[in-house]
Amino acid sequence: MTRGSTGLNVLVTDSVHPILISGLESRGFTVDYIPDITLEEVKARIHLYSGLIINTKIRVDREMLQFAGKLRVVARLGSGKEILDLGALAAKGVSVITTPEANCNAVAEHGLGLILALIRHIPRANEEVKKFHWIREANRGRELSRMRVGVLGYGFTGRRFCHLLSSFGCEVKIHDPYIQFEPEIHRHQKVDHIKDLYDCDVLSLHVSFMPENHHLIGEKFIQSMVRPFYLLNTSRGRVLDLKALASGIDEGRVAGAALDVLENEQIKGWSESESETHQRLVNSGRVIFTPHIAGWTVESKFEIAQSVLNQWPDLQ
Numbered sequence: 001m002t003r004g005s006t007g008l009n010v011l012v013t014d015s016v017h018p019i020l021i022s023g024l025e026s027r028g029f030t031v032d033y034i035p036d037i038t039l040e041e042v043k044a045r046i047h048l049y050s051g052l053i054i055n056t057k058i059r060v061d062r063e064m065l066q067f068a069g070k071l072r073v074v075a076r077l078g079s080g081k082e083i084l085d086l087g088a089l090a091a092k093g094v095s096v097i098t099t100p101e102a103n104c105n106a107v108a109e110h111g112l113g114l115i116l117a118l119i120r121h122i123p124r125a126n127e128e129v130k131k132f133h134w135i136r137e138a139n140r141g142r143e144l145s146r147m148r149v150g151v152l153g154y155g156f157t158g159r160r161f162c163h164l165l166s167s168f169g170c171e172v173k174i175h176d177p178y179i180q181f182e183p184e185i186h187r188h189q190k191v192d193h194i195k196d197l198y199d200c201d202v203l204s205l206h207v208s209f210m211p212e213n214h215h216l217i218g219e220k221f222i223q224s225m226v227r228p229f230y231l232l233n234t235s236r237g238r239v240l241d242l243k244a245l246a247s248g249i250d251e252g253r254v255a256g257a258a259l260d261v262l263e264n265e266q267i268k269g270w271s272e273s274e275s276e277t278h279q280r281l282v283n284s285g286r287v288i289f290t291p292h293i294a295g296w297t298v299e300s301k302f303e304i305a306q307s308v309l310n311q312w313p314d315l316q
Helices: 018-026 039-048 086-091 104-119 122-130 156-166 219-224 242-250 272-284 298-311
Strands: 009-012 030-033 051-054 073-076 095-097 148-152 171-175 188-190 202-205 229-233 254-259 287-289
Touching (some): 009 018, 104 122, 104 202, 104 229, 156 171, 219 242, 272 287
Parallel strands (some): 202 229, 229 254
16 A cells, blocks of 8 residues: 655544545545554554554554554544553653543433433333333333432533433532532532442443542442442443442342443453353343443544544644
């Protein structure tokens, strides 16, 4: 494949909106759009590029950077930085672009839909009716407006999720030790300690993954909750201990869970233990799964592309 004469070459490793490609080309970049490329294939050809656009499957770590002599900018489609070695990138003078604001509404709307589906038993009732079972009393649900919702993490997505909750009139308690903020409306209460969320009916996770957040929601947290609660995770899989969740459901401490992310999303390579834990969650009938699509909308695909273009530096 012929490279551009300017040397301003960009590799796009995942599906993007066409405006991102055309926008970069209009600025003089030669763009290779290879959304099915593997990590090993990226390592083999990264030496050709000054720009790299990635999603979750490509990790830019010290090993990758050994081959990336020309690299000057990395754009992450979305918000998660755990696939980026920020220290190594900074040491090499590589600019980093992320787009947390571009899909926060998509994630927040998906999370709200999952919670409503969970507390009103919509997936289960749907399957029952399709099988000619008309069961009403066993599917009596809860009203979100009468519940206390704990929001853990108040970045772009957590903030947007709280905004959507406002129309329901439910009590919202927010905890984020990294962000200083004033609650948007009087029913939103900032709490200083994670233990202040123990009395919530719903807990929604909107945190980044950092080593200190690994299994942040585990056996200790679940055992500490005042009453059976519903759990929503649209953030990062490793924040939640799935074995502890399965036990919490078995013991009646967790009323149900809605998960858009998992600890290991390479499901075809799961260990026996991972498969067993997943089956426990499935068999409980109290867990809704979606395949990391909370931020995956037609609109967010455009917004992410536009955000990358707006932040892309002049490399001339």
